Amino acid sequence: MTAQTTTPTASHYSSAHVDPAAQVADAGFVPVQTRSERPHSFEPADFDAPTGREVNWKHTPVAKLAALLVDEPGDTDAVTYGLDAVEALLEPADGNADTYGEFFRPEDLPSALAWKHGPRGLHIRVPAEAELAEPVLVPIQGTGADKRGFGQILIEAQPHSRATVVLDHSGSAQYAQNVEIIVRDGASLTVISLQRWDDDAVHAAAHQATVGADATLKHFVISFGGGVVRVNPSLELTGAGSEGYMYGLSYADAGQHLESQVYLHHKGAHTKGDVLYKGALQGESAHSVWIGDVLIGPDATGTDSYEANRNLVLTEGARADSIPNLEIETGDIVGAGHASATGRFDDEQLFYLQARGITEEEARRLVVLGFLSDIVQRLGIPALEQELLSAIETELAEVQA
Secondary structure, eight states, rough: OOOOOOOOOGGOOOOOSOOOOOOOHHHOOOOOSSSSOOOSSSOEEEEEEEEOOOOTTHHHGGGGGGGGOOOOOOOOSSSEEEEOOOOOOOBBTTTTTGGGTTOOOOOOOHHHHHHHHOOOEEEEEOOOOOOSOOOOEEEEEEEEEEEEEEEEEEEEOTTTOOEEEEEEEEEEEEEEEEEEEEOTOOOOOEEEEEEETTTTTTTEEEEEEEOOOOOOEEEEEEEOOEEEEEEEEEEOSTTTTEEEEEEEEEEETTTEEEEEEEEEEEEEOOOOEEEEEEEEOOSOOEEEOEEEEEEEOOOOTTTTEEEEEEEOOOSTOOEHHHHHHEEEOOOOOOEEEEEEEOOOOOOOHHHHHHHOOOOOOHHHHHHHHHHHHHHTTSOOOOHHHHHHHEEEHHHHHHHHH
């Protein structure tokens, strides 16, 4: 049975602003330092426009997101959806509007604007007990770099269902997007967000998910294309025995900014979480940002959690920012940890391969493929895995040319 809620009212709104640092100057307040303390609101007016000094914006090229910070309706044709294979799972646009916002709460200005201006109607519901043999592919095509749009997607896995949903972004647009994910008790859902935009695209997305008792969510963020791509996933393990796996892969070229701020909240007892993001960078001013926050709440006894970020810098001029954070509010856990590493090629690996007759160029190719394929192989979709490995090969050919 689906839990329904009413459209959020004013009682849901926070009066806090997104710039607590300004409040410090005005009223002596302590700035928000952790992801769990960030304010939430459905009202864009409750958020100040970011300046780049705020804790959640200081690594982002805010000026390039300017079009997504204006409280005006977007172009209705900024993106098109290819839904032929999804139609059987779509709920009527006017029948389940109240389900939007059951869990989702915007935590920054682009997300609040997407809530206000983005159309509701793309509600993908996997029926209870259903097991979908094939992935549900949702192509999202940008119609032009001069187009500015907002979108909302709701993905709901009913109890004891199993499915994979792929959101495949391509083309170009300036696009702010909210993705709400609800995994009911006993369900198993995989959500893959592919960013294969053109080089001039700007994409700011907030993914928020809740996972019920004995349910599992695997969430992937795969970013290859786009000028500025900021996909921030948030996952709450709400039910006892729930599991959440958050994986990411990025390959940043010259001039690209690829960013993810990841939040995993262990709320229920005996939950399990694993976060692993990997990235490669090449070219002048290629930039990746990963901020990982894990919160183990006071009732999350028996938690087992780990987060890690690994980055491989292939050329001079590229930069990777990596910041892991861990909060633990109970002493009764199985284990928790975090790690971050950014570096260049391992000379010992290259020497080992070259000593066996492999050329330096081929050795470098094998090292990068081995490094990134760890994430690719977790997708569980052979055709997509091969596409991404081919894309990595193409990127490597460019750096070696």
